Amino acid sequence: MEGLLRLRLALVFSVVAHLSLLVRSSSLSSPELQIVNAERRIDLTSHIVRVYLTLKVENAGTSPASEILLAFPPTQVDRIALVKAAATVGKKKKKKSHLPLDVNPIALPVAPNGTKHFAISLSNPLGVGESETLEVFYVLTHSLEPFPVEISQSESQLVHYHDSAIILSPYLIKQQITVIKTPSTKVESFTKVELTDRAGTEIKYGPYDERPPYSFSPVIVHFENNNPFAVVEELVREVEISHWGSLQITEHYKLVNAGARHKGIFSRVEYQSRQSLSGVSSFKHLLARLPPRVHSAYYRDDIGNISSSHLRTDSRKSEMEIEPRYPLFGGWKATFVIGYGLPLQDFLFESPDGRRYLNFSFGCPLAETVVDKLTIKVVLPEGSQNPSAVVPFPVEQHLETSYSYLDVIGRTVVVLEKENVVPEHNSPFQVYYNFNPIFMLAEPLMLASAFFLFFVAYVAYLHIDLSIRK
Amino acid sequence: AFLVPAGIIACFLPLSDASSFVVLYIVTSVYFSGVMVRLMLVLAPAACILSGIALSEAFDVFTRSIKFQLPGISGTSQIDAGDASSGSVVTQNDAVKTNKNEDSVKERPSKKNKKKEKEIVEKASIKSQIEKRLMVLPLEASVIAILLLVLLGAFYVVHCVWAAAEAYSAPSIVLTSHSHDGLHVFDDFREAYAWLRHNTEVDDKVASWWDYGYQTTAMANRTVIVDNNTWNNTHIATVGTAMSSPEKAAWEIFNSLDVKYVLVVFGGLVGYPSDDINKFLWMVRIGGGVFPHIKEPDYLRDGQYRIDSQATPTMLNCLMYKLSYYRFVETDGKGFDRVRRTEIGKKHFKLTHFEEVFTTHHWMVRIYKLKPPKNRIRGKTKKSKSKASSTTTSRRSGTRKKNPWH
Numbered sequence: 001m002e003g004l005l006r007l008r009l010a011l012v013f014s015v016v017a018h019l020s021l022l023v024r025s026s027s028l029s030s031p032e033l034q035i036v037n038a039e040r041r042i043d044l045t046s047h048i049v050r051v052y053l054t055l056k057v058e059n060a061g062t063s064p065a066s067e068i069l070l071a072f073p074p075t076q077v078d079r080i081a082l083v084k085a086a087a088t089v090g091k092k093k094k095k096k097s098h099l100p101l102d103v104n105p106i107a108l109p110v111a112p113n114g115t116k117h118f119a120i121s122l123s124n125p126l127g128v129g130e131s132e133t134l135e136v137f138y139v140l141t142h143s144l145e146p147f148p149v150e151i152s153q154s155e156s157q158l159v160h161y162h163d164s165a166i167i168l169s170p171y172l173i174k175q176q177i178t179v180i181k182t183p184s185t186k187v188e189s190f191t192k193v194e195l196t197d198r199a200g201t202e203i204k205y206g207p208y209d210e211r212p213p214y215s216f217s218p219v220i221v222h223f224e225n226n227n228p229f230a231v232v233e234e235l236v237r238e239v240e241i242s243h244w245g246s247l248q249i250t251e252h253y254k255l256v257n258a259g260a261r262h263k264g265i266f267s268r269v270e271y272q273s274r275q276s277l278s279g280v281s282s283f284k285h286l287l288a289r290l291p292p293r294v295h296s297a298y299y300r301d302d303i304g305n306i307s308s309s310h311l312r313t314d315s316r317k318s319e320m321e322i323e324p325r326y327p328l329f330g331g332w333k334a335t336f337v338i339g340y341g342l343p344l345q346d347f348l349f350e351s352p353d354g355r356r357y358l359n360f361s362f363g364c365p366l367a368e369t370v371v372d373k374l375t376i377k378v379v380l381p382e383g384s385q386n387p388s389a390v391v392p393f394p395v396e397q398h399l400e401t402s403y404s405y406l407d408v409i410g411r412t413v414v415v416l417e418k419e420n421v422v423p424e425h426n427s428p429f430q431v432y433y434n435f436n437p438i439f440m441l442a443e444p445l446m447l448a449s450a451f452f453l454f455f456v457a458y459v460a461y462l463h464i465d466l467s468i469r470k
Numbered sequence: 471a472f473l474v475p476a477g478i479i480a481c482f483l484p485l486s487d488a489s490s491f492v493v494l495y496i497v498t499s500v501y502f503s504g505v506m507v508r509l510m511l512v513l514a515p516a517a518c519i520l521s522g523i524a525l526s527e528a529f530d531v532f533t534r535s536i537k538f539q540l541p542g543i544s545g546t547s548q549i550d551a552g553d554a555s556s557g558s559v560v561t562q563n564d565a566v567k568t569n570k571n572e573d574s575v576k577e578r579p580s581k582k583n584k585k586k587e588k589e590i591v592e593k594a595s596i597k598s599q600i601e602k603r604l605m606v607l608p609l610e611a612s613v614i615a616i617l618l619l620v621l622l623g624a625f626y627v628v629h630c631v632w633a634a635a636e637a638y639s640a641p642s643i644v645l646t647s648h649s650h651d652g653l654h655v656f657d658d659f660r661e662a663y664a665w666l667r668h669n670t671e672v673d674d675k676v677a678s679w680w681d682y683g684y685q686t687t688a689m690a691n692r693t694v695i696v697d698n699n700t701w702n703n704t705h706i707a708t709v710g711t712a713m714s715s716p717e718k719a720a721w722e723i724f725n726s727l728d729v730k731y732v733l734v735v736f737g738g739l740v741g742y743p744s745d746d747i748n749k750f751l752w753m754v755r756i757g758g759g760v761f762p763h764i765k766e767p768d769y770l771r772d773g774q775y776r777i778d779s780q781a782t783p784t785m786l787n788c789l790m791y792k793l794s795y796y797r798f799v800e801t802d803g804k805g806f807d808r809v810r811r812t813e814i815g816k817k818h819f820k821l822t823h824f825e826e827v828f829t830t831h832h833w834m835v836r837i838y839k840l841k842p843p844k845n846r847i848r849g850k851t852k853k854s855k856s857k858a859s860s861t862t863t864s865r866r867s868g869t870r871k872k873n874p875w876h
Binding site for chain 1: 828
């Protein structure tokens with residue numbers, strides 16, 4: 001009897017041990033990565049928050065690791081515009097080159113407190129006991145909340161930034177330090193946890209040792225940021241390809257100042273006389289960087305032409321400085337249209353397999369602006385087939401048809417949509433299509449035949465005798 | 471153009487019904503154009519016809535002379551000629567210019583045009599000798615004369631194109647001025663309308679004088695109280711009364727009309743003469759025509775509307791004065807109005823029922839918002855004196871009750 005019981009106990013124990021072994025082995029088969037050293041620099045000098053993360057990752061497990069995970073709190077994940085990672089190659093300090101790596105969002109089954117993860121795929125799997133240094137760069141938009149929410153004309157703008165003093169990571173971090181850079185030395189307050197220090201425009205949290213995975217220490221920094229909070233709520237860029245030699249671009253903007261809202265009076269005399277004290281968070285000028293050899297540029301809105309703009313061109317780039325009709329204070333809006341033409345030979349090329357492709361830069365030409373919703377429409381000439389777009393980051397694509405002058409079957413339009421676009425997205429993208437050159441003759445033949453038929457009809461009418469009686 | 475008197479005389483030579491009609495037409499149109507400058511439109515066809523007659527007579531003489539003297543052509547002696555001696559005088563003339571008068575309806579006095587008209591009338595006293603005998607001029611002279619007449623016509627065309635481009639093509643919505651560093655553009659109207667369009671709520675109502683009604687509706691896309699096509703004189707008089715009343719009464723009127731913003735046009739900083747202070751006499755007259763408490767003599771000093779220190783207290787207290795000159799003294803320290811060419815009378819004052827929400831770049835359009843009434847009014851409110859001494863801008867806090875509207 002006792003023996004049976006002991007046997008049963010032993011059986012149960014072994015089963016449990018097996019199960020635990022199984023569980024542990026499953027956790028052991030995923031590599032145990034550790035971050036030996038982490039350094040984070042948060043740049044708050046503009047209204048777009050840029051974070052530079054340097055991680056030295058070591059594989060302390062038993063199997064090689066092919067991807068490294070990054071964790072973000074759920075409030076930040078919605079505002080991430082872009083995440084980039086690169087591996088530093090080269091032992092010598094001077095000859096470091098960077099290999100860009102793919103970063104993709106990944107959903108883990110177990111994630112504490114709704115943390116979202118991104119996975120960096122390594123080019124070579126990290127072997128056991130090896131360590132690698134990664135440079136991660138990510139951009140956050142709309143992360144600076146104005147506090148106070150409404151300010152008057154003579155006040156300066158103060159904003160809140162929420163983050164954690166300890167880097168959120170699914171791995172154990174042995175040593176880490178976080179440095180926050182503010183645009184000026186005027187910092188109202190910042191959360192003081194252990195080992196906090198402030199020197200000039202830099203606030204340092206750390207160095208911290210041995211923090212377990214997913215540790216988080218929320219801090220709030222309340223500081224002054226008077227940089228223009230230029231946000232384009234909606235931008236529609238239309239790129240029209242004409243094989244007769246030009247590229248015509250029309251951009252429709254809805255601009256808003258997304259800083260602290262302006263309340264109360266606006267006094268022009270104070271704005272003009274005391275410029276350093278009044279309206280410091282408003283902006284008057286915006287700079288648009290355009291490709292060189294731009295021609296026929298215009299700047300207008302619903303009412304008419306806006307005459308306050310300057311276009312400066314040189315051989316490498318063009319700069320268009322636009323001034324909306326009135327200075328934009330917090331919460332004020334403006335809408336306008338910018339259009340220009342570019343020579344086609346700079347942008348249209350032929351790929352090795354006979355297809356043509358347009359190489360153009362994605363993103364908004366205005367400097368330091370966030371676009372909430374960007375739509376790019378590439379209008380291909382009539383008779384193009386098999387359009388496809390290659391974009392270095394995920395966008396939504398679909399096709400439309402638009403009708404323009406002398407169109408019979410309509411022009412195919414490739415529509416690309418993306419949300420939360422920052423200036424780092426200004427990289428080139430390609431749109432491929434097939435085009436039979438014979439279709440170039442379609443329009444002139446149409447016009448020529450129309451006139452020809454008209455003249456023939458007239459001549460025939462003159463010479464045809466329709467009288468009944470001679 | 472210049473040849474009009476020559477043409478008149480040419481009409482008398484064979485005095486037919488047609489030519490006498492033309493002469494009567496030009497005499498009456500000259501009279502009417504002298505009365506009201508916009509009626510130069512009526513003078514234009516008459517002047518054209520008469521100068522055309524003169525030119526054609528001149529060409530007649532010269533071509534006949536040439537034809538007569540060309541070898542192989544015998545001339546007859548039935549030539550009736552009038553000699554216009556204006557062939558050798560190249561002068562500026564602008565009667566055809568008046569043809570383009572369709573868009574010359576301007577508020578601002580076009581001093582340039584008036585001066586030219588006077589100058590032309592003075593110079594037009596060239597007498598032309600008429601001789602009813604056979605006149606044959608030497609060949610070379612008539613050839614040269616024809617060439618000169620053709621050149622005159624060509625220069626005239628160039629001059630007309632220039633005059634039309636410079637003087638008659640100014641859209642009244644965008645003003646330009648030539649300064650030492652190029653063309654300066656005053657786009658204040660569109661700036662104000664664009665601001666209203668984007669930064670106010672959709673159903674906010676804007677009150678202004680009726681001249682800007684259509685522009686506000688079209689460009690700012692907001693409801694207005696009176697516009698260019700308002701036939702209801704009482705309604706326009708209501709707005710006029712509000713502009714001529716002191717602040718509290720004006721606030722009451724505008725509040726009853728559910729107005730949120732008040733727009734005034736002010737040209738004192740840049741010298742734009744068609745602003746609301748110059749139109750103010752009409753606001754007083756139209757308002758006074760319907761509401762008897764607005765009396766025009768209250769605003770006049772020696773029969774004139776003034777805004778300087780000699781102005782009447784009613785004028786210095788009315789809403790139009792206050793909204794136009796609010797904080798104007800802070801621009802140059804003295805408050806010198808470039809249109810009226812004086813310093814303003816009341817320089818430092820505060821607005822109690824309105825607040826300034828937008829002023830354009832050159833101060834040409836000023837937009838104010840009605841302040842909402844306070845929730846509680848403690849007991850009987852003493853009317854606060856918003857006049858302060860011209861040396862201090864701060865309130866005399868000890869001696870008067872706190873203004874409940876602040």
